[in-house]
Amino acid sequence: MSESGTSKTLSHGLQVLELLVEHPQGLTLTEIAEGIGVHRTVAHRLVRTLEAHHLCRRDRFKRISLGTGLVRLAEPVEQDLRTLARPVLEELSDAGRASAHLVVRENAEQVRMLMIVEPRQARMHVSFRSGQVDPIGRGSAGLALLSAEPPVEGEREEIARARTRGYAVSVGEIAPGITGISAVVPTGRDTPGTAIGLSLFEAPDPDELGRLVVASAQRLGSLLK
CATH class of the missing domain: 1.10.10.10 (Winged helix-like DNA-binding domain superfamily/Winged helix DNA-binding domain)
Known part of the structure; x- marks a missing residue:
């Protein structure tokens, strides 16, 4: 010891x-x-x-x-969350014609990709590895999770913007040329933060996609309460 x-x-x-x-x-x-x-x-x-x-x-x-x-x-890890999230992710992926992701807060500095669902009707889509760990301050999921916290001095402008509109957008922060749009899942539980969102090559109307992501986050949150 x-x-x-x-x-x-x-x-x-x-x-x-x-x-x-x-x-x-x-x-x-x-x-x-x-x-x-x-x-x-x-x-x-x-x-x-x-x-x-x-x-x-x-x-x-x-x-x-x-x-x-x-x-x-690893199979039992967050099994309930993944089971409940899958149909929500599938619906979001089909509606946005893009890969849908579920990300959880690993610790104060990192987030982990818990699940990714690829669209069934899209010619091309983004693919990530489940279990991938990224800095919380980089990428739409981490920014969305940070926006759920009280403002802090010196925080990125993207975090404050996400706090105002309800979802975060990032471009090229996790992978070159990839846009991420994520929102926090309101679980009402004393659990690590959870975010849901879309990863895609182009986002011609991020506001519309943002509304889809927020609606999916609300839906998953209601299932988890």
Whole structure:
């Protein structure tokens, strides 16, 4: 145990998983050791333990990546929220002819993409990876969540604007050329903030899309209360 009362070994194991999330193409054992700042022997023991629980795996080139055991562990996470949100996201995606996203606040600095639903009738659409983590101050979902808080000195103009109109708009902040339009879901619960929105290549009428997003946020909020 460390002086803070936490397990140093467990902490290192979680750091390995977090490092592999950032490198989906896989890493060598040496790269993992350097990435978390431990000796290669320690990294080897950590990886072997994670492999035993199917949380990581090695390919034929001995590169290490995340394992299928994580799927089973992640399945119950926010299951109720995802179950209720899916039909709302599908309807929003079809109405806006764009990918619809559900984003939750991870902590004070980050948001996580919990779910994305792609449109069924669009020639092209934006695609993101579920579980993707982004800074809260960048992208429409994070800006929308920040707009639900009281104003603070020095905040971005986009946050104040979102607070006024009820939804946030960002362009090229999460991915080049991609517009995001998001609104906060009014859950009425003591839970991490949740935002719903659209991601698309072009937004010729952001106000109309904003109204669609706000309506969907209200609908999901009523289901969660």
